[in-house]
Amino acid sequence: MELTLTTEEVASIVEPVARRGSTGGVVKGIASLDQAQPGDLSFLGNPKYKTQVPESRASILLLPEDYAGEPRSGQLHLVVRSPSAALAKVCARLEQRLWPRPEPGIHPSAVVSPEAQIAPSASVGPLCVVESGARIGERVQLQAQVFVGRAARIGDDCWLMAGVTVAAECTLGRRVRLHPGVVVGADGFGYQFVSGRHEKVPQVGTVILEDDVEVGANSTLDRARFSRTVVGEGTKIDNLVQVAHNVTIGKHCILCAQVGVSGSSVLEDYVILGGQVGVSGHIRIGKGAQAGGQTGIESHIPAGARVQGTLALPYMLERRIQVLRKRLPELFKRVDALEKTSATGDSGQDPASHE
């Protein structure tokens, strides 16, 4: 089976106001105007790319009403009110095909404790493990090889992809989506240094992911020392992100790939952290604050601030310093010259660079 749509299926999805030309094939992909190949669907979402339309090799093009060109041979133009909105409808249809809903029920190869509660509409895929006391809500999908530990709770409509681990006692709200390899509830990283050795501090808290949280592949969210590590409603976390024990992340935040948030730090609502940002422990980042990629944050950031750099500075200051930093070699030379002038008392000389 391939990801295909016939011409008529596309037309029925986008409901064109006009059609020009025709194409015989099926749509196998979607691509930008310049990268599309025969078999692809493309679209003119931004008028500035209008000149790319005549050269596009796409089999079907979604075009706005004011586009007047003629299709190539074997090409179909579908004229629609909004090409972008029409494309979004096609993508939504493709998404349903990409992820057909599995049948409810427990795959015979899964290992499910008789003391787990599985909603009748849930699907527990092949080779999953669900331990005692776990509760799996309505319409939940555990794709395959998922581990749900003792007394963990998976809310309605959650979707856990292959190889996800949700350890004992952790809780997911509704519609939480975890991509492959996510680990929820590994121990927080806590030790006491005693007699030359690091002795483990027990990590007996839990992790709570609220409704509509999504977490990318192989990210890790650690169990609190005690109490709870919390990710707020609607927050989206990319791949390979580390959320340490006792962290509290607010609602509707964005954490890009490879971000690390150290223990007990607090992100208020609507915080955005770029890729590879590092946040020290016990920091508070105010509502709506944003940090650019690779920023290192080790002190409180006020609400609404935009920061950059290691250590984090206000964005415009960091940008300015990045420019001046490049001019450091020049600055050293200028100070050398000034010192020569000053030493001789002769402001008129032409200072030879001695660097």
Next chain:
Amino acid sequence: MELTLTTEEVASIVEPVARRGSTGGVVKGIASLDQAQPGDLSFLGNPKYKTQVPESRASILLLPEDYAGEPRSGQLHLVVRSPSAALAKVCARLEQRLWPRPEPGIHPSAVVSPEAQIAPSASVGPLCVVESGARIGERVQLQAQVFVGRAARIGDDCWLMAGVTVAAECTLGRRVRLHPGVVVGADGFGYQFVSGRHEKVPQVGTVILEDDVEVGANSTLDRARFSRTVVGEGTKIDNLVQVAHNVTIGKHCILCAQVGVSGSSVLEDYVILGGQVGVSGHIRIGKGAQAGGQTGIESHIPAGARVQGTLALPYMLERRIQVLRKRLPELFKRVDALEKTSATGDSGQDPASHE
């Protein structure tokens, strides 16, 4: 089943010297004084939070002998010698409940080679794979979906969580704890550039994790090109850390989340690396040296040094430079002004900023 302790269970664990008030419920969690909800246990570990005690909503409070306040209605005060030590005892008890010891034996869904040696007291959980020649020591727990490759050795009392991979020929000492998704023994990253292509250099060494090593979720420790990648006794590694081939890490080190150590580098004993630190290849970091978060280390670090920054500098120097860096715009203006003065020979003028 929930993580619960009755009032009397708490009392029997902490052995209070006095009790005040009473509470009917069970303890469902532990929280700080200001975050505790009814049903939580809290404690006054540091006298500076004493004023938070009267407002705390915790059902049970562990308090020192010199605390004189009265409990709220439905609240129990347990007076103990050391609230922190008492809390630690409660956490240790909760840890036992969080991770009840599984029954010894091999789960029927596990795929275990008849040529593997499994100690009778070991527990091989559901859907694990143990290949031929592997040896699993006494009281080892393979939680679920663990992979132990050919001729790998897992020492007594190791604990491998869901989805851990220990590849062929690798060796774990005693009491090693690997969190979900850890990969021990993937190939080192080595290629020769020949005729415009990267040709693989075979990676035929092993990985040795000595006694009492702990490794966090989704961290990776690569197989040596030949010989051994070694992590020394008692070293603790956080989540998403990369340890490359032929690295030697000493005893009792700490590697925080997302650290990367490149090939053949050596960390002597008691080294501490903060989150997201990067270490170049073939570097030696001396005993007890420490690097702050996001530090980039590309040359040898002497024993006991404390470094920071990219590239790593002595900590105090880097701190000073961080301050001066912020003042670069001002410095450029000052040099502009000096040059104007110098050019006119007039030291009395008020230099107009021309930036």
Next chain:
Amino acid sequence: MELTLTTEEVASIVEPVARRGSTGGVVKGIASLDQAQPGDLSFLGNPKYKTQVPESRASILLLPEDYAGEPRSGQLHLVVRSPSAALAKVCARLEQRLWPRPEPGIHPSAVVSPEAQIAPSASVGPLCVVESGARIGERVQLQAQVFVGRAARIGDDCWLMAGVTVAAECTLGRRVRLHPGVVVGADGFGYQFVSGRHEKVPQVGTVILEDDVEVGANSTLDRARFSRTVVGEGTKIDNLVQVAHNVTIGKHCILCAQVGVSGSSVLEDYVILGGQVGVSGHIRIGKGAQAGGQTGIESHIPAGARVQGTLALPYMLERRIQVLRKRLPELFKRVDALEKTSATGDSGQDPASHE
């Protein structure tokens, strides 16, 4: 079973031109001259280590024809044309032993859709899942606990280690090697901010890994929004690397551990990125460009450039700035002194530091 070679097996592999001494044991490992223990094989690959040969405790030493020393008792010297080439032959043999080819066929514990196509010479290991429409090529090895999603294609001679996930519709070329925990085809990270919430943008494209790509443990390569995320032929990716949606990586590139490449960026052929490098979205990095460890790239890099730092600068400039950066405290003092001189009009005074 252990990783062992008898003396005669080593001799038959390296075909020595002469032998001196003898040793009774078997080779259990390979090590450098100074680290070798009895039972190890070592070699003199670089003449500068010649003085280490007499002290080496290795049981077998591969030595060049111009090395004249005598072996220790119980030690065997094998004289060969090229010790390095001889060692490579031994490693290749060890690699075959380390990874014996599994029997073709489907392990009875694997869950394979009847609508999947599995080549007869392929090996589907224990507890793997292969969904409907997936195609598994000739001589493919799925080690164990691998997930291959609906309609994914795995080309001939691919090797997928324990716990790898290849999600629906993704495509691997021939001889692709994926180390444990790799995730191919998780959703790209795309949201629209609507009415205070992040609404998911469907990610319906695929991932294509071309021939001879190798990907390290726990790395993640995301599905395109639409169209394709592509990794070109012969490119090698280390552990814990993030490749975002719609990224295009050329042929024969090297991405070291913990690199992150943001959405829609393009790496042309032969690009090399050091460990922990971050690349912003929609960037083009020209053919053969190289970036040192931890570099932050947020604008286009020309072909052949060598860059370093955050933000990326030409390598030599960044090196120079790294030196000058250390001298910032000194520079501030010098400007202070110049200002004092300028203010007094007295160039002869000895300015007291007032910092």
